[in-house]
Amino acid sequence: MGLFLSTHVNKVDKKGRVSVPSSFRGVLGGQTELIVFRSLQANAIDACAVDYMDRLSEALDNPNKPDDMRDLIETTVFGGSVRLAIDPEGRIVLPEHFMAFAGITEGAAFVGRRHTFQIWDPDALSVHEAASRDRSRAQNISLSTILARTNSVLAGGGSSGGGVQ
Amino acid sequence: MGLFLSTHVNKVDKKGRVSVPSSFRGVLGGQTELIVFRSLQANAIDACAVDYMDRLSEALDNPNKPDDMRDLIETTVFGGSVRLAIDPEGRIVLPEHFMAFAGITEGAAFVGRRHTFQIWDPDALSVHEAASRDRSRAQNISLSTILARTNSVLAGGGSSGGGVQ
């Protein structure tokens, strides 16, 4: 119950409300607010807990970060983010221009990404997911290979993998 | 009692429930949840304990990990995986699209793979196993050759190791 996991598709009603999946609300703990902003990588909406934003801010203060990246993130993420209230039934109302940006109309797909999650139009997600799976397959990613490979990275070694699968 | 071993075939009842083999539940310790994920290599479902996923998540936070790889894994693995509760009788309910993906209808084969296990349609598994056996035979793999070859690697030596088999 600590990480945002799995994908849930929920309906958007005519008032613009959409339920945040129960398991995601569980990850948020008792928090009745969350942060959303337009994703930098895709036509999707990124979302996270309020306190996650604080940690992101600290990371940004790291002097090793290039200045232009800091500028970019400050503008797009912090400037473009919105704080949303979760109603007693666990629903949120996405701002109009966010819906348009992600192409969301009557359905919204919530995709867990560990510390954050994304909100997609279901159709756009299918397309994106298919492409991602292909790329992952090309990299030979599986539950068992990720750990093995990461450990070798940590050890400084770069065994190219090519495992038996 | 530490590794997922051997293969068990169980029935899927009309509610979609299927028993996790008792020995697998033993490996999970007291954990009442597990993670499932559509395999990238085969039409089967990968499964692991929740804490395995936690370790995977920690590994992903390693700053040496390339950013694009992290994105890919977060989307494919974490977005594509589902957390399933194990009921008091030791059963799980696989999501509809997971069943369809693996071609599972009335039976499910649980295949131990050490730290993870897979769930197959029994018929699809037979086909896959036959193919795997052929490949093993072609590569002259046996339990004793694996150890012998690994040891020689560790020792830095390259004794070509003509397999006994």
Place this chain on the structure above:
DNA sequence: TGGGTGCTTATGGGGTATCATGGGATGGGA
């Protein structure tokens, strides 16, 4: 050695709590 006994495991069905979703009511701001 063979039969019986008791436990663990797998499977089936029914009842209940939770969740997603829809509609209506209420209150504050324009």
Place this chain on the structure above:
DNA sequence: TCCCATCCCATGATACCCCATAAGCACCCA
């Protein structure tokens, strides 16, 4: 006074939990 946002309540569907039954296995005792 009107409109919009929020909150409250109702409902259908689903997921979860509890109990019951049956089948396999190991152990024990005769």
